[in-house]
Amino acid sequence: MNNIWGSMEQYDPVVWNWIIAVYLFMAGLSAGSMMVAIGLKWYRQSRGLPTEGLPVIKAAAIVGPISICVGMALLMLDLTKPFEFYHILLNYNFTSVMAWGVLALLFYIPLVFVFSGLIFEKQLLSLAPWLSGVAKICRKLENSLNKLIFVLAIGVGIYTGFLLSALISYPILNTAVLPALFLASALSVGSAGNVLVATLFFSKKESDCIEQVHRIEYPVAFNEALCLVLLFVGLNFSGPAAQAATAAITTGTWASVFWIGVVGLGLVVPVLASTISPKSWRHTKGFLITVSCSTILGVLALRHFVVYAGQSYIS
Amino acid sequence: MTKRYVLVHDENKCIGCQACNVACRSENNVPESVTRIQVRVEGPYGNFPNLHFKYNRVSCEQCEDAPCVKVCPTGAAYVNDDGIVSINEKKCVGCLYCVAACPYKVRFINPETRVPDKCDFCKESRLARGEDPACVSVCPTQALAFGDANDSTSEVSQLLDTKNHYQHKVNLGTKPRVYRIPSRKGGIKV
Ligand code: SF4
Ligand code: SF4
Numbered sequence: 001m002n003n004i005w006g007s008m009e010q011y012d013p014v015v016w017n018w019i020i021a022v023y024l025f026m027a028g029l030s031a032g033s034m035m036v037a038i039g040l041k042w043y044r045q046s047r048g049l050p051t052e053g054l055p056v057i058k059a060a061a062i063v064g065p066i067s068i069c070v071g072m073a074l075l076m077l078d079l080t081k082p083f084e085f086y087h088i089l090l091n092y093n094f095t096s097v098m099a100w101g102v103l104a105l106l107f108y109i110p111l112v113f114v115f116s117g118l119i120f121e122k123q124l125l126s127l128a129p130w131l132s133g134v135a136k137i138c139r140k141l142e143n144s145l146n147k148l149i150f151v152l153a154i155g156v157g158i159y160t161g162f163l164l165s166a167l168i169s170y171p172i173l174n175t176a177v178l179p180a181l182f183l184a185s186a187l188s189v190g191s192a193g194n195v196l197v198a199t200l201f202f203s204k205k206e207s208d209c210i211e212q213v214h215r216i217e218y219p220v221a222f223n224e225a226l227c228l229v230l231l232f233v234g235l236n237f238s239g240p241a242a243q244a245a246t247a248a249i250t251t252g253t254w255a256s257v258f259w260i261g262v263v264g265l266g267l268v269v270p271v272l273a274s275t276i277s278p279k280s281w282r283h284t285k286g287f288l289i290t291v292s293c294s295t296i297l298g299v300l301a302l303r304h305f306v307v308y309a310g311q312s313y314i315s
Numbered sequence: 316m317t318k319r320y321v322l323v324h325d326e327n328k329c330i331g332c333q334a335c336n337v338a339c340r341s342e343n344n345v346p347e348s349v350t351r352i353q354v355r356v357e358g359p360y361g362n363f364p365n366l367h368f369k370y371n372r373v374s375c376e377q378c379e380d381a382p383c384v385k386v387c388p389t390g391a392a393y394v395n396d397d398g399i400v401s402i403n404e405k406k407c408v409g410c411l412y413c414v415a416a417c418p419y420k421v422r423f424i425n426p427e428t429r430v431p432d433k434c435d436f437c438k439e440s441r442l443a444r445g446e447d448p449a450c451v452s453v454c455p456t457q458a459l460a461f462g463d464a465n466d467s468t469s470e471v472s473q474l475l476d477t478k479n480h481y482q483h484k485v486n487l488g489t490k491p492r493v494y495r496i497p498s499r500k501g502g503i504k505v
Contacts, residue, residue, distance in 0.1 A: 005333055005353040010423040011373075015415040080409025080429040088408050091389040098388035098412055168382055168487050169418030239486075311415070315484070 013170075014311045019078040021307040024160045025189070025300050026071030028182060031157040032190015033063040034112060038150045040212055055202035056213055059194040061119035062201075064112045067193070068156075072105070097166045101159040108152040114138050115149055157186040164310060171235055171242035173310040181227035181306075185299045188220045188266070192295035199288045210288060214274060221271055228262070241315030248309035257305050266298020319465045320377070320398060320436055322451070323474050325496040328458035329370035331356040335450030335459065342437060342449035349423045351375070351434045352450060360500075367500040370458075374450075375400065375421045375434040376483065376491030383413035383422060383431075392431070399438050404430045418487050436461070464492075 037060030044051045051057065076085050089106065092099045117124050117131075118138055125132055138145065161179030168174050191213045198210070232249060235242040249258045273291045274282070281287045331354050339345065339352050351374055358368035381400045384392045391407035394400050407430045414422045414431055425432035437448040446452065451459040462469040467476075471494075474480075480494045 003355070004331070005336060005355050006350050007348065010349050011420050013420060015411050078411075080411070080424055081407065082409075085408050087389050087391075087406050088410070091391075091406055093387055093390040095385045096388045096412070098386065098410065102388060163412075166382075166386055167416050168489075169416075169484070314418075314420070315487075 013314045014308060016307055018304060019074050021303040023071045023075045025303040026067045027156055027160050028186035028299065029189050029193050030064050030068035031153040032186035033060040033194050034149055034153040035187060036060065036191045036194055036213060038146050043212060055198035056194045058119055058202045059197035061116035063193045063197055065116050068109055068112060097159060097162045101163060104152055104155040104159060108156055111145060111149045111152065114145060118142060157183040164306065169314050170310050171238060171245040171315050172248060172313055175231060175234055177227050177231045177234065181224065181231065184220055184223040184227060185302055187216065188224060188295055189299035191216060192292035195288055196292040199285055217270060217274065221267055225267055245313035248313060254305055254309035257301050261301025262298055262305055265294045266302060269294040317465065318398060318463045321464045321471050321492040321494060323460040323471050323494045323496065324372045325458045326370050326498045327496060328456045329354060330456055331370045332455065334453050334455055338449040338453035342440060346426050348426060367498060369498060373421060376419050376493045379490035379492065380488055382416040382418060382489060386412045386416040388412065397438065399435055401435055402431055404428060418484050418489060
């Protein structure tokens, strides 16, 4: 039966859809892979170890720029006026988290390309010798540039969380835990992405340098799990509408996405894989590929869960 | 800001006839598939024979602390000196952030302009001529009152001074400027 007041279609609480979820994933992947690569560089430098030609860092130089560009392309296509996206680069309303995000990305994206350019300097210069002057300057500034990229990557990772938490009427989204959760999961998907690409394309020995990346896995997984617990425990204490939203993890499709995707693939599989699996497996290609794919799917599920379940419960 | 335009919806007088909905559509050329106001008939509430319906007006609340304005990255969603939350079509990129941020879910994308649309109290047409918004003028039971709440002699001030009233979702701190006079029968259920 039709309502006498008309169609309810435009009142669907889910405004942002999977395109935004994938964008948030891509932005997290890019930011995470940069943080992991630069962090690894610093770690090795501080120990006097060589950093040239590390597979994981090479992988980041591929993952970082490609994923952010795919993400931006999706984001643009999702605008109702994609050809007028440049307005977003000209007008800034600084009460808007999105404006801050655009500003961070405006610097982040070119710098990620500079990062890659320096990693693949030889290949780049053989293709475009006229860039050698620029490359020299960038090489001189490399240390400061890396610091800047690291800070901007934290910014990008966190802003994607604040973007959603600014939506005040959705209890699952409107919490301060969300940015922390997004940052932690950006780190885990970033390291998984780096490991995956490194294993597939750059490592010659099976165990090439994946050790240090593994080292951040536990604390990151722990933080992610903690954020999820805080999120849902917090909802329980934030009034009836928020309490009702905890149904997101007990009923419906999104509950399965949460338990199977976010918790299962994203947290349980990787943690079990690196604790109970036989030592002899751990550095085999197949193992590394499986575990990193599992983490990546888990984070993809997390972004979808947050975007959809988050918008489905409105206070 | 010297004026403070508010709208008062008396849920006792409302009969849910949708005259406001239709008048708004024709005044503002709202495309068929979308709408700026609805009056939802909710219920019945109560126990037989004391049944009653609730008439819930759904339209932009002209929040004083409007989340849609805060989140808009380009400033396309803005508030003027007149205090009315408006949209600058030229600056808008259609990111839907404001649509997602509005707690009252009253913003929608106009299929013709590809830009968010919503009630603006008819500010460019009727209000500019000194008339009431179309919905207020057309209401057959005078369930709607519109005016300046800063003027203590205005109809809205007097209504708000003398009648019990409430606003939707005040806990979110948006300070909505649509006030509702609850039905005498039964309590407030928002
Ligand atoms: S009701 Fe929604 S669209 Fe209207 S001012 Fe408030 S937040 Fe903005
Ligand atoms: S859709 Fe337009 S008005 Fe709404 S937040 Fe985006 S740019 Fe601003």
